[in-house]
Amino acid sequence: MDTRKIPQEAIIRLGYYLRALNYLFRADKKVVSSRSIAAFLKTNPHQLRKDLSYFGQFGKKGVGYDVEQLIGSIRDILGINKTWYACIVGFGNLAKALSFYQGFNQQGIVIRVGFDVSAKKINKRFGPVQVYPLNKMKAVIKREGIKIGIITVPEEAAQDVADRLVASGIKAILNFAPFKLNLPHQVIVKDVELAGQLFYLTYNLKLLET
């Protein structure tokens, strides 16, 4: 497969399909059609078939997809058939929320340590996460086998923290700070736009009112 041609959005949508499939699996469905997965997600089956087609041939025409098998295939594609360790930098409310967030652990992503500058947080444990000072970052990341950095610091600290993560060997960053990071192009960065999610609501509310 030529991975250059796969749109980012298709990867994100695979995650949605996985969630739907996990739900259908728990509801004891063995075989499902693209239409029933799409109906569950209120999306269209054509998009789903196209997204899957980037990665190979799944399911049988006229029969559908084996739920358990497709879950396995998507987990393979997304690289979550193994456990990934992550760290969080900036241990405020959002970091605490993410540390306890079941949705990550269920998908093989474990937040293992945190980093902060505050003496109130350093060397404390919040649920499963031990918090260290920033100057221990490189050593801790190496020792704990951490591959993913999650940034939850304020906007003005985000670039410095991202530089430190990269200097510590991190190649993938999830950025919650509303700031466009400037990093070497080989570093994989995903910005989480929480406000953007709300715009979908305001846009449609406005249409309702007019």
Add this chain to the structure above:
Amino acid sequence: MDTRKIPQEAIIRLGYYLRALNYLFRADKKVVSSRSIAAFLKTNPHQLRKDLSYFGQFGKKGVGYDVEQLIGSIRDILGINKTWYACIVGFGNLAKALSFYQGFNQQGIVIRVGFDVSAKKINKRFGPVQVYPLNKMKAVIKREGIKIGIITVPEEAAQDVADRLVASGIKAILNFAPFKLNLPHQVIVKDVELAGQLFYLTYNLKLLET
């Protein structure tokens, strides 16, 4: 314009363009090309032009976009040229993080009240947000002019809470619970998939390693 033909993703992307434009505006840029906005976001200018074309004619060929004017137009389109009031149900760490999140207020979305079942939280104030018991929902939502409900309760409570929001007159819901809500089709629901954001990283990390 025929709003039925506008893809959801285009609305979400308008939010990204707005963020880029706000940043360029603060950096004192007056006029920008689609290429420079796209470069800022590491996306492609063709997509940007196509997304904007759903909503009208912006910018001048060979000249570019007036930054301030385009910010105004996108805010109009997204319906955020006015203030929207929101409530949060389930006042844990995530709710606290969102209550203090600058990114919402800056975009005209104000979280005004919270609801919870815990006596430790009810009738307390967290930053700008006053927390009420669930049975006050309908009265408080009406009194405060709240139009958006944000759900941050655990999975098993999400449907009940969503039903209560709808019964209280809420027509737009941002859902952080990893659960597919079953609601009347006229209710606008946006699910926030935090784990899905991480899949983009694990997918690309896997490609790096192979």
